[in-house]
Amino acid sequence: xxxxxxxxxxxxxxxxxxxxxxxxxxxxxxxxxxxxxxxxxxxxxxxxxxxxxxxxxxxxxxxxxxxxxxxxxxxxxxxxxxxxxxxxxxxxxxxxxxxxxxxxxxxxxxxxxxxxxxxxxxxxxxxxxxxxxxxxxxxxxxxxxxxxxxxxxxxxxxxxxxxxxxxxxxxxxxxxxxxxxxxxxxxxxxxxxxxxxxxxxxxxxxxxxxxxxxxxxxxxxxxxxxxxxxxxxxxxxxxxxxxxxxxxxxxxxxxxxxxxxxxxxxxxxxxxxxxxxxxxxxxxxxxxxxxxxx
Amino acid sequence: xxxxxxxxxxxxxxxxxxxxxxxxxxxxxxxxxxxxxxxxxxxxxxxxxxxxxxxxxxxxxxxxxxxxxxxxxxxxxxxxxxxxxxxxxxxxxxxxxxxxxxxxxxxxxxxxxxxxxxxxxxxxxxxxxxxxxxxxxxxxxxxxxxxxxxxxxxxxxxxxxxxxxxxxxxxxxxxxxxxxxxxxxxxxxxxxxxxxxxxxxxxxxxxxxxxxxxxxxxxxxxxxxxxxxxxxxxxxxxxxxxxxxxxxxxxxxxx
Amino acid sequence: xxxxxxxxxxxxxxxxxxxxxxxxxxxxxxxxxxxxxxxxxxxxxxxxxxxxxxxxxxxxxxxxxxxxxxxxxxxxxxxxxxxxxxxxxxxxxxxxxxxxxxxxxxxxxxxxxxxxxxxxxxxxxxxxxxxxxxxxxxxxxxxxxxxxxxxxxxxxxxxxxxxxxxxxxxxxxxxxxxxxxxxxxxxxxxxxxxxxxxxxxxxxxxxxxxxxxxxxxxxxxxxxxxxxxxxxxxxxxxxxxxxxxxxxxxxxxxxxxxxxxxxxxxxxxxxxxxxxxxxxxxxxxxxxxxxxxxxxxxxxxxxxxxxxxxxxxxxxxxxxxxxxxxxxxxxxxxxxxxxxxxxxx
Numbered sequence: 001x002x003x004x005x006x007x008x009x010x011x012x013x014x015x016x017x018x019x020x021x022x023x024x025x026x027x028x029x030x031x032x033x034x035x036x037x038x039x040x041x042x043x044x045x046x047x048x049x050x051x052x053x054x055x056x057x058x059x060x061x062x063x064x065x066x067x068x069x070x071x072x073x074x075x076x077x078x079x080x081x082x083x084x085x086x087x088x089x090x091x092x093x094x095x096x097x098x099x100x101x102x103x104x105x106x107x108x109x110x111x112x113x114x115x116x117x118x119x120x121x122x123x124x125x126x127x128x129x130x131x132x133x134x135x136x137x138x139x140x141x142x143x144x145x146x147x148x149x150x151x152x153x154x155x156x157x158x159x160x161x162x163x164x165x166x167x168x169x170x171x172x173x174x175x176x177x178x179x180x181x182x183x184x185x186x187x188x189x190x191x192x193x194x195x196x197x198x199x200x201x202x203x204x205x206x207x208x209x210x211x212x213x214x215x216x217x218x219x220x221x222x223x224x225x226x227x228x229x230x231x232x233x234x235x236x237x238x239x240x241x242x243x244x245x246x247x248x249x250x251x252x253x254x255x256x257x258x259x260x261x262x263x264x265x266x267x268x269x270x271x272x273x274x275x276x277x278x279x280x281x282x283x284x285x286x287x288x289x290x291x292x293x294x
Numbered sequence: 295x296x297x298x299x300x301x302x303x304x305x306x307x308x309x310x311x312x313x314x315x316x317x318x319x320x321x322x323x324x325x326x327x328x329x330x331x332x333x334x335x336x337x338x339x340x341x342x343x344x345x346x347x348x349x350x351x352x353x354x355x356x357x358x359x360x361x362x363x364x365x366x367x368x369x370x371x372x373x374x375x376x377x378x379x380x381x382x383x384x385x386x387x388x389x390x391x392x393x394x395x396x397x398x399x400x401x402x403x404x405x406x407x408x409x410x411x412x413x414x415x416x417x418x419x420x421x422x423x424x425x426x427x428x429x430x431x432x433x434x435x436x437x438x439x440x441x442x443x444x445x446x447x448x449x450x451x452x453x454x455x456x457x458x459x460x461x462x463x464x465x466x467x468x469x470x471x472x473x474x475x476x477x478x479x480x481x482x483x484x485x486x487x488x489x490x491x492x493x494x495x496x497x498x499x500x501x502x503x504x505x506x507x508x509x510x511x512x513x514x515x516x517x518x519x520x521x522x523x524x525x526x527x528x529x530x531x532x533x534x535x536x537x538x539x540x541x542x543x544x545x546x547x548x549x
Numbered sequence: 550x551x552x553x554x555x556x557x558x559x560x561x562x563x564x565x566x567x568x569x570x571x572x573x574x575x576x577x578x579x580x581x582x583x584x585x586x587x588x589x590x591x592x593x594x595x596x597x598x599x600x601x602x603x604x605x606x607x608x609x610x611x612x613x614x615x616x617x618x619x620x621x622x623x624x625x626x627x628x629x630x631x632x633x634x635x636x637x638x639x640x641x642x643x644x645x646x647x648x649x650x651x652x653x654x655x656x657x658x659x660x661x662x663x664x665x666x667x668x669x670x671x672x673x674x675x676x677x678x679x680x681x682x683x684x685x686x687x688x689x690x691x692x693x694x695x696x697x698x699x700x701x702x703x704x705x706x707x708x709x710x711x712x713x714x715x716x717x718x719x720x721x722x723x724x725x726x727x728x729x730x731x732x733x734x735x736x737x738x739x740x741x742x743x744x745x746x747x748x749x750x751x752x753x754x755x756x757x758x759x760x761x762x763x764x765x766x767x768x769x770x771x772x773x774x775x776x777x778x779x780x781x782x783x784x785x786x787x788x789x790x791x792x793x794x795x796x797x798x799x800x801x802x803x804x805x806x807x808x809x810x811x812x813x814x815x816x817x818x819x820x821x822x823x824x825x826x827x828x829x830x831x832x833x834x835x836x837x838x839x840x841x842x843x844x845x846x847x848x849x850x851x852x853x854x855x856x857x858x859x860x861x862x863x864x865x866x867x868x869x870x871x872x873x874x875x876x877x878x879x880x881x882x883x884x885x886x887x888x889x890x891x892x893x894x
Binding site: 342343344364365366367368369371372373375378379380381382383384385388389392393395396444 | 641642643777780781783784785787788790791792793794795833837838839
């Protein structure tokens, strides 16, 4: 090839031109209907392209100043079209279906992503987003980094488990402390707890209420609480006040309580997770705390 | 003509009417009297088809009452109930106008009849007012106008059944109402009216059916029916019966 | 005696208001279209040849989004209002509401079965899901109403008071059933169920519209023909019978009409309350209780109110959308309280 500089030059030129052409085809105005997706878009440097987000897109805080297209399951076709988007991205939770059909009919691309709580989903989402943003390199870097951090976490958890038993854990999702739902099998919360090396004591499927007796019977070692209305300390106070049955549990007696941002539980796995998992693991395995430091 | 033969009626486990025979000839006002629970309202219910008798026949102009189609029957038989539960603010003339429903006589003729009926019931001055704004007695008169309008002008073949039409009226209007009913009968209609007031019955009825515990105690002219013995037996009251000084019909005075 | 609005004045005003509402509903929306474009696109939709260019967006917005939505709003509003009149006649009470016979509760249960059951079965193919939902809601509404009607019948007579109590009981039972489904549902289905319960004209499309249009037309044609009989029914069942009205048949027809109409409306747009209560009341306040006026006027007024409520739902939080049931509740509840305070109209 080097013997034919002209051909080589032509090849390079065509590559450059085609990349330009591809870039011209990349959507410039984005509407995102999914909290985790919006975070990934921002992580990939695409925040400037966002012209509208749904109500679950709350990180980073700068997204809140964008026009809101409502709840991801109740999108308005005309509302989204009024933002003149080139693409609408969202998870399979996006809806209602007739509205998506109307948006497609209007010539707007609708790209679907997975909201499943598993690693291959993150890989695929990042790959897809990278392609749409024209940031494939960055995307694969992020994906690799994500995987590496999670792998490192797993290793550390295994090490920690040599010296400590996996704690029995419950994840309570509440609203101002009242009537908390317990994250059961198959939920995003369950995935989080598992990744951080905790043993989810809840055997049911999905998110369910428990009676006070059932709560007391479970007696978790660590309680992870997630509150939609209050933050950290206030949430904890409210939780203990509304659920006196917890006061007797080992977790409360030994003060092993940790709060979790509720936005991490919806819309798929987002970029803030590895850091959160580290701090969860640190609470689960206090003896090995140092290894979980950032 | 409305006719009843061998009527027996049970409600629940009680025999409410026992072997009643009754004829309502055109041009006559038949009054039904009796103490509470004697079966007056039940008899009216059977006569207008609300209740089916256990035994016996009710016929209107020779045909069983049940065989009459709704509208056809409504052109010949009208019923004025004791209470009305209308809770919408119709105008007085609209309420009376509903009486013209079974007929297809057109708006203008209907309006004329409505006016005439209201005049007859002495309620013409209430026109244009809201029904809900009227007193109990005024409402009663509006409904009287309605049933009069339904059978207007009250010729032979029309039957009017009235359940205590004077219960809420002041003395003047008790009389004007029964006089309107009387005039209606004079045009040829047959009328049956349940009354509580013995003297009103004595004055306005051609014949009186005196009921006692579902049985016919007497069915004859007021003179023959309203005797101290009969009234003592049926009502348990002691009375004097005298002739009205000006009109001659029986005047019942409780002792 | 308070002055009544003349029927002719009322109909002319309502018709003009209706045309205004339709025009606003087509012309306004989150996407701001130039008026000229809207007019041209509208004319082209009507089949007239218009040679303007660049109308694709206007045509798409108008033809695919706003026009079906407007038609849906008119149909739902008209049917709900007419059903309100029917129920107020049946129960002889101006405070009656189509929900009293349990239609809304039954439809809610049907929808819950479709939403939660569909999720259990591993999700329905997207094209299928809306039809399944509408179908289940419709069947649920009809089913519960049929049951309530059956409970109210004895010896060939329909006892309205018993029906009312049966309707209240079924509504409570329906609420419990929906609650149970909510409990069994996961977070996602729960949200869908909640939003359905709030009602929305969002996503209106011609395919889903025509069953409702059919039913609405049927009800709109049939019910006004029973206007005089309905007037008589207000006097009382016996009185109506003595005026020659076949009361049992009329009651049956009223229940059926309501079940069909409200069932179809709820199937198409979710639970939307207060229209059936507020619209007939307003019309009676203005023009008196004669059904020959109240029925056609409620038909128009229902459509108008729905369209205005939908405008608010679409524009207040644009580009997001309020569920329309919230808007009608915000209009309806204060109005209802106002009525109660001034005494029945």
